[in-house]
Amino acid sequence: xxxxxxxxxHVILSEAASLELGCNYSYGGTVNLFWYVQYPGxxxxxxxxxxxxxxxxxxxxxxxxxxxxSKFSFNLRKPSVQWSDTxxxxxxxxxxxNEKLTFGxxxxxxxxx
Amino acid sequence: SQTIHQWPATLVQPVGxxxxxxxxxxxxxxxxxxxxxxxxxRGLQLLFYSVGIGQISSEVPQNLSASRPQDRQFxxxxxxxxLSDSGxxxxxxxxxxxxxQYFGPGTRLTVT
Numbered sequence: 770x771x772x773x774x775x776x777x778x779h780v781i782l783s784e785a786a787s788l789e790l791g792c793n794y795s796y797g798g799t800v801n802l803f804w805y806v807q808y809p810g811x812x813x814x815x816x817x818x819x820x821x822x823x824x825x826x827x828x829x830x831x832x833x834x835x836x837x838x839s840k841f842s843f844n845l846r847k848p849s850v851q852w853s854d855t856x857x858x859x860x861x862x863x864x865x866x867n868e869k870l871t872f873g874x875x876x877x878x879x880x881x882x
Numbered sequence: 883s884q885t886i887h888q889w890p891a892t893l894v895q896p897v898g899x900x901x902x903x904x905x906x907x908x909x910x911x912x913x914x915x916x917x918x919x920x921x922x923x924r925g926l927q928l929l930f931y932s933v934g935i936g937q938i939s940s941e942v943p944q945n946l947s948a949s950r951p952q953d954r955q956f957x958x959x960x961x962x963x964x965l966s967d968s969g970x971x972x973x974x975x976x977x978x979x980x981x982x983q984y985f986g987p988g989t990r991l992t993v994t
């Protein structure tokens with residue numbers, strides 16, 4: 770069965786610092802990949818997604834992620850974080866032919882002004 | 883545009899009481915529907931999903947059940963709640979797999 774690892778459980782950064790959150794999945798094949806974000810008190814919402822094509826995908830609010838198939842990874846990056854990026858971030862993977870989205874355990878990001 | 887509703891937003895129930903959480907989706911037809919439980923530090927655990935009316939797949943054997951009486955309605959139930967059922971329950975939909983899912987606002991359930 771598919772599993773998703775997010776090794777950073779809690780990340781604390783100062784504003785303007787660069788961010789990279791790790792995401793690795795276990796089972797290969799054709800996959801679609803997602804990053805979701807949950808701001809305090811808000812719905813879980815889609816940040817960005819990868820289906821095919823350019824492995825570097827750009828999402829909302831200046832976030833981007835790179836799919837490296839050989840490493841089973843889909844790391845999230847942002848060159849300069851803002852206080853408003855404080856949230857919980859979830860990586861998710863779905864295999865073609867499967868109805869189920871598998872989530873990582875999430876990374877809590879705290880930005881210090 | 884499509885919207886997803888969940889109610890109630892919060893619920894406090896005693897152990898042994900029944901449960902009914904409702905999720906409805908507007909602006910789409912024949913969505914795939916999902917129930918998740920979110921626990922701190924554990925991510926989202928898929929509980930049930932449905933690809934059509936009356937079709938329910940259970941991912942985790944437990945005290946809960948799900949039903950889909952109408953195309954855009956998904957209900958999470960229990961006959962007798964346990965303390966361990968406390969948590970944050972999220973409903974989600976997708977027009978088709980393997981595409982992104984859209985989440986509702988969630989229900990915070992506290993079993994006392």
